[in-house]
Amino acid sequence: MRALLKRLAGRIAQGYRSMSIQLVLSLSFTAVALAGVVFLGAGLLLRFSDSTQALTQESTQRVLAQVNMNLDSHLRRMMRVSDTAYYRVIKKTDLTLWSMTAAMDLLYEENRDALVSIAVFNEGGGLEAAVPLSASKPSAIPNESPWFRLALEKMENLHFSTPHIQDLFDDPDNRFRWVVSLSRHVQLTRDGNTESGVLLVDMSFSGVAQVCRDVELPNGGYVYLTDRTGEIIYHPRQQLIYSGLLEENNLTAAGYSDGSHRERFQGQDREVTVKTVGYTGWKLVGVVPAGRLWGEGGSLPLFGISLLLFSAFLMAFLNFRVSAYISDPILRLDQAVKELEAGRDAVEFEEGGCYELRRLSRSIASMVSTMRHLMDDIIQQEAQKRRSELEVLQSQINPHFLYNTLDSVIWMTESGRYQESIQMVTSLARLFRIALSRGKRIIPLADELEHARHYLNIQQIRYKNKFESSVTAGPDTDGLYTLKLTIQPLLENAIYHGITGSEEDGLISVDARREGDDLIIDVSDNGVGMRPEVAATLLSEERPALRTTGSGIGVRNVHQRIRLTFGEPYGLTIFSEPDEGTTIRLRLPALDLEQAEQYQQEGAP
C-alpha cells in the first residue's frame, strides 16, 4: 500500500515535471474547484436529506394526526348513533307494546352513507328489531359471534370489531358486505321488566376506508389501520393482502409505541409512524419508504447537483482561460528564448501578461541586447586586431627584396649604369612613400597602380628584363580608391612563382576596370600556372600558413584583408591553368572619395 502510494506520488511528481505550466495551473485550479464543489454538494445533500427526513417525519405525523381526527369523529358519530339508539329508542320502548323499527329507521336514514344496519338482539341471540333489512338469515347465529360475546362480557364498553362480512340478514340481492361492528350491551324492556340484550351498529367498511383512503404521504407512503392485535382493519391494498398476494408488517407494527420507528421489511427500509386511535385501541400506521431521495421527490437534489456541476463546469472553463492568460506570455517568452538559443538574430520579445512577466521579459530583452552589443564589440575588436596584424605583416617589406634591390643598385652603380640605378632608387623611394601613404589604409587607385608600376620597374631591372609588364586602368576608374598594398603581393607571387620558373619571355599585366559598383583588378602572368585544385586551395583558410617560399601567404593575406574590410562578396578569385599562366582577380567596391573617407575612419585603430 505504502509502496503503491509512493509510486503514485512519484508518478505525479514526474508528470508534474513534464507538464506545461498551463496544464499545471489549469489542472490544479480545476481540482481545487471540483473539490470545493464536491464538499459543498455533499454538505448540502446531507443537510437536505436530514431536513427531508425531518420533514417527512413531521408531515407523516401531521397527516396521521389529521386522519386520526377524522377517524375519531367518524367513530364518535357511530358511537352517537349507538347512544341514540340505546337511550332514545331502546330504553323508551317496551317491546311488548311498541316496535322500535320506525325510530331506528329514522336513525338509519340519517346515517345511511356510513351504516349498513342497526339491529337489536336479545340475550339468546334472537332478533328484536333491525333496519333496513329485517329478515335474518337462517344460518345466522349472532350469539356465537365475537361482537355479541364481548358486549355481554364487558357490558360497560362499546366494542369495535375488525372488518368482516355481515352474515345476519337475508339480502335478496346476494350482497355480502364488509362491515365493522360496533356492539354494546343494552337493557331491553319487556312488559315492564328489563333484560339483557345487544345493540349492534354495523358500520359500512367503506365509511372507515373513506377516512383513511385519501391520505397522501411523501415518497409514495401510505397509511393503514390495525386493531390492537395487529389485525388489519384498513389497508390501501387490503384485497391483495387478503388474497395472500401481499404482506404487511402489521403484526410487528402493532407492537410499536406511538411515534416514529425505522424498520426493514422485505428488503426495504421504511419509516413507520404509529398513532393510536383513542378508545378503540386501533393503531394508525403511516409507512414512508426511506431512501427514496432519488425517486420522484429526488428531482430537487438532482437539480442542486446539476447546478453544482454547472458551476464546476463554469469554474473549469474560467480556470482554463485564466491559466491560459497567465501562461501564454510565459510560453511566448520561452519560445523567444528558444529561438535566441537557436541563434536567430531578429528575435523580438513581446511584452504581455502580468506585471512580473512584463518586467521579466523586458529585462531579458535588455539583457539580450546588451549581450549582443558586447558581442558585436568583441567581434569588431577582433577583426580590427586581425586587420592591423595583417596590415603590419603586409607593410613589412621583405628585407631580401630591399637587400637585393640595394645590391642591384650598388652593382649598377659600380658598373656605371647610373641612369638605371637612379631609376631604381627613385622607384624604391616612390615605393616606400606610397607604401607608407601617411598611414592611410585606403589610397587612390592611381597611387596603388603607381606602386605596382614602381615595383615592376625594380623587379624588371633586377631580373634583367626577363619579363615584360604592363599596368593599365580603365577610364572609368579615375578617382576611385582602393585598399593599399593589394596588388604588390600578387605581383610578387606572379614573379616568383610564375615567371622565374618559366623558360619563355614573361609577361605580367595589371589591368584595373570598373564593373558596375565594383572595381576589378586583374593581375595576370603567362608563367607556369597551376592546376585548378591547387588554385582553389590557395585562398582557403584551412591551409597551413606555411611561409615556404615567402609569399604565398601574401596572396591569402590580401584576400583576408579585403574580406575583413569589405565583407563577403569581395576578395580574390584565381584562374589558372598549368603552362598557361595565372590570373588573380581582385574584386573591391568602387569607392569614391567620400566612401573612402568613411572606411578610412572605420578602419582606424
Added chain:
Amino acid sequence: MKRNIRSYCSRWAERIPALLLGLALFVGPAGCAPARGKEPDTLRLGVAVYRQDDTFIASVTQELERLVRDAEAAQGRKINISVVDGANNQTTQMEQVDRFLSRGYDILLVNIVDRTAAAVLIDKAEAAGVPVIFFNRQPVAEDIDYRDQVYYVGARAEESGALQGQLVLDVWLDERLALDQNGDGVLQYVMLEGEPGHQDSLLRTEWSVKTLTDAGVEVEKLASDAANWNRGQAAAKMSQWLREFGDSIEVVFSNNDDMALGAIDAIQAAGGPSPLVVGVDGTAPALEAVASGELYGTVLNNGKGMAQAMLDLALALAAGEDPGRTVDLQDGHYVWLPYQKIDYTNLEQFLPQGGR
C-alpha cells in the same frame, strides 16, 4: 508556434457563446414535461355508475359493452370502455372521474350518485375538454342547459309514473271487483319509494297516484316509505306494512322493479292474499316475475335504447359531428327515451330470446 498559442486562446473566446447556447438548449426542455404519445385511433369511454349492483344499471352497462363491440367492428376503430362502480358514494365517483380524466379518456358517461354534485364534475370535465354524457340520473337543468359538451340521456320520470298509474287504472276500470278487495270503492295502496331526494322517486311517486286521482279514482295511501331502490329494504318495509295493514293493501306501487320484487318476496313470505304490485324498469327478473304472475306489470325503462343513444351520442361527439343528427336531441342537451307499459298481455315482445 506563436500563432498557434494565440489562435488557441481566440478559439476559446469564440466558443463561449456557443457553449452557453448549447447549455440553454439543454436546460430549456428540462422545464416542460414531455407530452405522452397516445394512439389517436383509440376511443376511450369512461363509464361511472352509481352502483353496479343496481339491476337496471347493470343491464344498461352490459348492453353498452355489447354495443361497443359491435360499433368497434363496424367502425374499424378501437373503442375501450371502462365501467367503474361508484358504490353509492359521490366522493368515490369523483375520484373515479378524476382518474378517467387524468388517463386521457375521450368521453365520460356518468350515472351520477348525487345529482347536486354535477356542477363540480362538469367543471372538471370542462377543464379537461372532455364531453360528459349523464344518464339515467338527471342533474338539475341549471347545470346542463348553460354548458357546452354536456348531455343527458334518460327517460322522463313523470312519464313512467303516469304509465304505472295507467297500468293500475286499467285494472281498476276493467276488473274493479278483483282490485277493490274490501269493496269500499277506494283504492288502498302503499308506495315503495326510491332514494330520498332522487328525482325519479319523487316524480314517479307523484305521477303514479296523480294519474289515478286525475281519472277520478279515490285512493287512500296506507304507507309510503323510501327503500333506496333496494330489494331487501323493500322486503323489510313491506313485511312491516303487511303486519300493520294486513289484507287492506290493494296495490303496491314501487318506484322500481327491484323494490317491487322485494315486496313480492315479503308477500310470499307472509302468505295470504296478494295485492297488485307494479314496478318500473322492466329488468329481466321483473319480466320473469310478470311471466309467473307475481308482478302485475312494470314500465319498461328502455335500457337498450338508453345504451344505444349513449353510444350514438358518444361516437358523434368523438367524431366531432353534430350530435343532433344521429340522436333525437332536444333543447340541445337532452335525449329522452320513451317508456312502455308491460303486463302479462304484451310480455312476449319484451322477453329476451333464448335461455337465460
Added chain:
Amino acid sequence: MKHKRNTVIQLAILTVLGGAVILTMLLPQLPSQRGAAPLVEISVILRESDSSLWSSARLGMDQAAGELGAELRVLTLDRTNDGTDQLEVLRRELGQQTDVLVVVPADPEGLARALPDQGTACPVLTMESPLEGAVLAATPDNAALGRALAQAAVDDGAAGTVLLLNASPNSTGVTARAAAAQEVLEAAGAAARVRAVDLSAPSDALRDLLKQPDLTAVMVFEPALTEQAASLKQSLGLDVPLYGVGVTASAAAWLERGVISAAGAWSDFAAGYLAVEGAVNLARGTDCRVEQLPFFIVRGEELYEAEYQKLLFPVG
C-alpha cells in the same frame, strides 16, 4: 505538441463536466426514472357471454392494471363456449394491435391450431386451460381441484350414481377437473355418469338431467354452470346434493342456504390480479409468476370463516 495535449485534456474535462450537467438534467426525465413505462394494452377474452361471473376477478384485474400501468379490454363472446366466435374475437384483437392477450379458452385445441396462423409475436396468457404457445397463469391445479371436490362428495356419502355435468367439453381445464373427479368417485365405488350440457341453450335439458331420480350427487365444474344448476335445483326443489366450482355472490348465497353442498373456490381477485400482472410482465418481457393458484373446498357453514371471507368477498 504540448499545447495540443493541453487542449485535449482541457476539452476532455469540460466535456465530462458538461456531460454530467446534461445527464443530471435529463435524468429525471427519463421514462425509466419516472416509472411511467408505456401503457400496456391487455385484451381479456372470456369464454362466457356474461362477464358478471368475473366481477371479482375484474376488481383484481383493475387493481393490477392501475398499479402496473395497463389498459384493460374485457371481451365476452356472443354465445358461451363458442370456440369459433372466440377465435374471431381474438383475431380482431390481434388486428387491433393489442400488446398482450389474456384468454380463457373455450376450445384450447382449436385455438392452439389457429394461433400460429396469426403470425404474430403478441404474447398470450391463458387461464383455466393450458394452451399451446401461451403461458398458463392464475389457474388452480385443475386435476387436484376435481379430486378434492369429488373427495368432498365422497366424504358426504356420495355413492351409487353421481352425475358429472360438463358444460365445456372442449375446455381442457374444465374437462380435467371432471376427469379427476370421476377417477376419485369410481375409486370410491360410485358410478359416475358424465353428461355434457349446453349453457347457451334453454335449460330444459339440464332440468331433465337433474331430475333423474337415481342420483346421489351432482357435480359441476365451472362457475356459470354452478350458478345455473343451483338456481334450477332451488326452483325445482330438488334434494340431491350439488357440488360446484366457483363462489360468485349468488353461489355464496346458495352455499349458505345449502343449495350447494360444497364448492371448489379460489380468490377470484387474486386470479384477476395475477393474470394481469403476468400479462404485463409478458408484454414487458420480464419474468412472469406462473405458480398455481391455491384453491380450497368451502362448505356453507365455513363461508364466514375469517380466512375464507377474505378470499371470497371483495372488500369495499
